[in-house]
Amino acid sequence: MASAVMFTHLVRCLSPEQALSFRYRSCGYGPGMATIPEGWLDGDENAILDFRYTKSQRLSWYFDHHITAFGSAEEQRAALASGDATHHVFYEPTYGSCTKLIADVASAQYGVRSEALAPLVAWADVIDAARFPSAEAAVDREEPVLKLASVVEHHGDGPFLKDMVPRLLERPLDEVARGADIAELFRPLGAARETFIRRVKQVGTTMGRVVLVDLSDAPLDAAAKFVTYALFPEAMYSVTLTRQKQHCKVSVGYNPWCGKERRHDIAAICRRYDGGGHPVVGAASFPLSELPRARAVALSIARELDT
Numbered sequence: 001m002a003s004a005v006m007f008t009h010l011v012r013c014l015s016p017e018q019a020l021s022f023r024y025r026s027c028g029y030g031p032g033m034a035t036i037p038e039g040w041l042d043g044d045e046n047a048i049l050d051f052r053y054t055k056s057q058r059l060s061w062y063f064d065h066h067i068t069a070f071g072s073a074e075e076q077r078a079a080l081a082s083g084d085a086t087h088h089v090f091y092e093p094t095y096g097s098c099t100k101l102i103a104d105v106a107s108a109q110y111g112v113r114s115e116a117l118a119p120l121v122a123w124a125d126v127i128d129a130a131r132f133p134s135a136e137a138a139v140d141r142e143e144p145v146l147k148l149a150s151v152v153e154h155h156g157d158g159p160f161l162k163d164m165v166p167r168l169l170e171r172p173l174d175e176v177a178r179g180a181d182i183a184e185l186f187r188p189l190g191a192a193r194e195t196f197i198r199r200v201k202q203v204g205t206t207m208g209r210v211v212l213v214d215l216s217d218a219p220l221d222a223a224a225k226f227v228t229y230a231l232f233p234e235a236m237y238s239v240t241l242t243r244q245k246q247h248c249k250v251s252v253g254y255n256p257w258c259g260k261e262r263r264h265d266i267a268a269i270c271r272r273y274d275g276g277g278h279p280v281v282g283a284a285s286f287p288l289s290e291l292p293r294a295r296a297v298a299l300s301i302a303r304e305l306d307t
Contacts, residue, residue: 001152002099002124003049003063004161005168006117010102011045013112024161027051028285034071034274050098052276053079053091061088063102065095067267068276096129097121119173123149130226130281135233135257138226141193144177147186153223154189193224200227200240208306209236209260212298216243216291229255236260237305241298247285248294252301254280264305273297 004024012020025040035054040046047061048054053070055078062079069091070076076091083089095101103121106112123145125131132138141147152160167176176182196215204213211232220242228238236258240251252270254262266282275284286294 001156001161001164001168002097002120003102004165005120006099006102006106007047007049007061007063008165009114009117009169010106010110010112013106014110022165024158024165026157026161049102053089055079060086063090063098063105065091065093065098065101066276066278067093068271068282069093096131097125097127099124099128116172117169120168123173130256132226135226135229135255139224139230141186141190144174144182147190148177148182150189150193150224151182151185155185196220196224197227197231200231204228204232206232206235207302210302210305211235211238212302213238213240214295214298216241216248216295219243219245228253229257233257236262237264237266237302239298239302239305241294243288243291247287248291249283249285250275250294250298250301251283252277252281252305256280269301269304 008022011022023043027036035052036048036056038054038056038058041054041056041058045060046056046058047063048059049061049063050066051064052066052068053062053064053075055075070079079089080091090101090105092101095104099121103117127146127149130138141150152164164176199215200213203215204211206212211228213228223242228235228240232238233255236255238251238253238255242249242251250270250273252266254264254266262280265279267277267279270277270282270284273284273286275282277283284297286297
């Protein structure tokens with residue numbers, strides 16, 4: 001969502017005389033979503049933000065920071081070499097968030113800045129890169145912006161973005177986060193988070209340096225990132241299996257507050273199972289029919305991380 005806001009601001013500034021209209025789609029790394037469907041790229045200009053690269057003549061803009069952004073090194077080289085006036089490719093895996101990448105490119109290459117969006121860029125970078133001072137701070141939901149983040153994770157589809165992106169361009173982030181509609185959407189999520197925390201406490205299993213959490217016995221209504229590190233602070237890694245409406249998901253992460261040096265590239269591990277992410281966090285999704293395989297994968301990854 002934050003990337004969409006920053007990119008919309010950039011394009012509007014580049015074409016101030018045009019009455020531009022924007023349409024937004026939301027996608028995740030579910031089964032069958034290795035790239036964007038060609039049919040989605042049906043605008044006069046099309047952008048892919050914070051997701052895998054899709055080779056297409058219809059693609060106008062690309063921004064990403066994941067080390068698994070490209071299907072191969074050859075595709076990456078070709079994509080970066082293809083940039084011209086109609087095909088803009090910006091990729092930098094050292095960035096903690098795609099939002100910050102867009103903001104920096106907008107400023108450095110196009111002279112487009114926005115002090116009003118600085119809080120959104122800063123929060124996006126903290127959340128995406130887990131730059132919280134502690135695990136407890138990361139799971140705190142008294143902070144309005146973190147409540148908004150939970151709402152986006154659960155409700156961030158195309159219609160939601162269509163409403164929220166213009167709002168964040170026009171109003172301060174804190175004001176939007178404190179809105180009555182956000183509070184109403186968060187209320188059931190807050191209750192579901194408490195249930196999630198209880199379930200993690202009940203089923204979390206320590207395997208040496210790893211905490212393995214299998215929540216696949218029931219569908220997941222809402223998750224709470226970083227809860228495993230708050231509940232199991234000695235764990236260096238976490239592997240969590242969840243079951244959702246349309247797929248199951250193995251989420252893998254490194255505890256940035258454990259005080260120990262990371263030894264594994266989590267994105268590379270997840271890529272083996274058609275997933276992806278960053279060196280410190282990643283995920284892979286499986287069809288519901290492959291739940292037994294997902295369980296086996298979760299256990300295998302946990303054993304690998306403990307070596």
